[in-house]
Amino acid sequence: MSPPAANVRVGVIGAGLMGREVASAFGRWFALLDSPVRPELTAVCDVNAAALDWFRQVPTVRHFDIDHRALLAREDVDVVYVAVPHDRHEAIYMDALRAGKDLLAEKPFGIDLAAACRVRAEAARLGRFVRVSSEFPFLPGAQRAFQIAASGELGRIIEIRAAFLHSSDLDPAKPANWKRQNIHCGEAGVMNDLGLHVAHVPLRLGWKPSKLHASLQKIHRFRPDGRGGTVACDTWDNAVLHTTVDIGGEPVPMTLEMKRLAPTETNTWIFEALGTDRGVRFSTKEPKTLCTYRRDKEQSWQRTDLGFEMPFKAITGGIFEPGFPDILMQMWAAFLAERAGLLGGRFGCAPPDEAVSQHELWAGALVSQRDQSVVSI
Numbered sequence: 001m002s003p004p005a006a007n008v009r010v011g012v013i014g015a016g017l018m019g020r021e022v023a024s025a026f027g028r029w030f031a032l033l034d035s036p037v038r039p040e041l042t043a044v045c046d047v048n049a050a051a052l053d054w055f056r057q058v059p060t061v062r063h064f065d066i067d068h069r070a071l072l073a074r075e076d077v078d079v080v081y082v083a084v085p086h087d088r089h090e091a092i093y094m095d096a097l098r099a100g101k102d103l104l105a106e107k108p109f110g111i112d113l114a115a116a117c118r119v120r121a122e123a124a125r126l127g128r129f130v131r132v133s134s135e136f137p138f139l140p141g142a143q144r145a146f147q148i149a150a151s152g153e154l155g156r157i158i159e160i161r162a163a164f165l166h167s168s169d170l171d172p173a174k175p176a177n178w179k180r181q182n183i184h185c186g187e188a189g190v191m192n193d194l195g196l197h198v199a200h201v202p203l204r205l206g207w208k209p210s211k212l213h214a215s216l217q218k219i220h221r222f223r224p225d226g227r228g229g230t231v232a233c234d235t236w237d238n239a240v241l242h243t244t245v246d247i248g249g250e251p252v253p254m255t256l257e258m259k260r261l262a263p264t265e266t267n268t269w270i271f272e273a274l275g276t277d278r279g280v281r282f283s284t285k286e287p288k289t290l291c292t293y294r295r296d297k298e299q300s301w302q303r304t305d306l307g308f309e310m311p312f313k314a315i316t317g318g319i320f321e322p323g324f325p326d327i328l329m330q331m332w333a334a335f336l337a338e339r340a341g342l343l344g345g346r347f348g349c350a351p352p353d354e355a356v357s358q359h360e361l362w363a364g365a366l367v368s369q370r371d372q373s374v375v376s377i
C-alpha cells in the first residue's frame with residue numbers, strides 16, 4: 001500500500017558527489033516550514049560498494065545495493081534520484097521508469113539529444129513524473145531575476161547573457177575523471193556537464209534560440225589519470241554559443257557560456273537580461289546581491305542585498321545567506337510538491353521538454369563547430 005502523499009520514499013542510484021548531497025538535504029528537512037511532502041531516503045545503490053559506506057550513517061537507509069535493478073525492485077522506494085555518469089543515464093532512467101518509479105534525473109538527461117528524446121517518450125508513455133536536476137534558479141537572486149524578466153518590465157529586450165563558469169581545470173595537474181572523456185560525458189562535453197544550468201532560466205522564459213553559432217575549445221588535452229600515468233581528455237572544455245532568440249517578433253542576441261577554464265570562477269552562475277526600460281543581473285559571485293537598473297534621466301545600477309527569500313519557507317533567519325545545500329533542498333521540495341500536485345505557483349524543476357530543448361542547442365553547437373556555420377535550431 002502506498003504511504004500518504006506527505007511521505008515519499010526515495011532511492012539514490014549513484015552514491016558519488018551528488019548522491020551524498022541529496023542525503024544531506026533530506027537529513028535536515030525539518031528546516032523547511034511549508035514543504036507539503038517529506039522525503040525519506042530508504043535505499044542507495046552504487047556499483048562501487050565502498051561508495052555505499054558513507055550512507056551507513058544515514059539512519060533511514062535500509063537497503064544498500066550494488067545493482068540498480070535490485071534497488072528498483074524494492075517496494076519501499078517511490079521515487080529514484082539517479083546521479084551516475086552520463087553514459088549510464090538512459091539505461092538506468094529507462095529501467096527506473098519501467099520499474100514503476102518516478103524520477104528526478106540528473107542533467108544532461110541522457111548522453112545526447114537522441115537519448116533524451118527516448119527517455120522523454122518512455123516517461124510520457126508510462127505516465128511517470130519526471131524532472132531534471134537544476135538547482136541554481138532556486139537562489140533568491142535567480143528567482144527575482146526570473147520574475148523581473150518574466151514580468152515584461154524590461155521593455156524591449158536588447159541582449160541576454162547566461163553563464164556557468166568553473167576554473168579548477170586550469171590546473172593541468174588536476175586528474176581526469178569520467179567528465180573529461182566523450183565516451184562517458186558525451187560529445188557535447190562541457191555543454192552536457194554545465195549546460196542545463198545555463199539554459200534552464202532562458203528556456204523557462206520561453207527564450208529558445210532559433211539559430212546559433214558556437215565557439216568550442218579543447219584546452220588541456222591530457223591529464224594525470226590518478227594512477228601515475230596520463231590519459232587523453234577529448235571533451236570540449238569551454239563553449240560559447242552566440243544565439244538569436246525571437247522575442248516579441250524581434251531577434252535578440254543571447255550568449256550562453258559554459259566554461260571549465262574560466263580564471264577565478266568557482267561555480268559562478270550568471271544571468272543577465274538588459275532591456276530598454278529595465279535590466280537585471282545576478283551572479284553567484286556576489287550571491288546576496290541582485291543588480292537592477294531602470295531607465296531614467298540618469299542611469300545607474302542599483303544593488304539590493306537579498307536575504308533568505310526562498311520559494312519554500314525555512315527556519316533560517318531572513319537576513320542569512322543561502323548556499324548550495326539550501327538550493328538543493330529547495331529544488332527537491334519543488335520536485336516533491338509538484339509531484340503531489342501542490343507546487344502552488346512556485347518555480348518548478350526542469351521538465352523533460354526543457355532537458356530535450358537544451359540538448360537541441362548542444363547538438364546544434366556541435367554542428368556549428370564542425371562546419372563553422374550558423375545553425376538553425
Ligand SMILES: NC(=O)c1ccc[n+]([C@@H]2O[C@H](COP(=O)([O-])OP(=O)(O)OC[C@H]3O[C@@H](n4cnc5c(N)ncnc54)[C@H](O)[C@@H]3O)[C@@H](O)[C@H]2O)c1
Nearest residue numbers: 014015016017018045046047048051083084085106107133
Ligand atoms: N546538479 C548539479 O549541480 C550537479 C553537480 C555535479 C554533477 N551533476 C550530475 O550528477 C551526475 C553524477 O555526477 P557526480 O559528480 O555525482 O559523479 P560522481 O563520479 O561523483 O558519482 C557517480 C557515481 O555513480 C556511480 N556509478 C557509476 N555507474 C553506476 C551504475 N551503473 N549504477 C550505480 N552507480 C553507478 C559511480 O561509482 C559513482 O560513485 C552527472 O549526471 C552529473 O552531470 C549534477
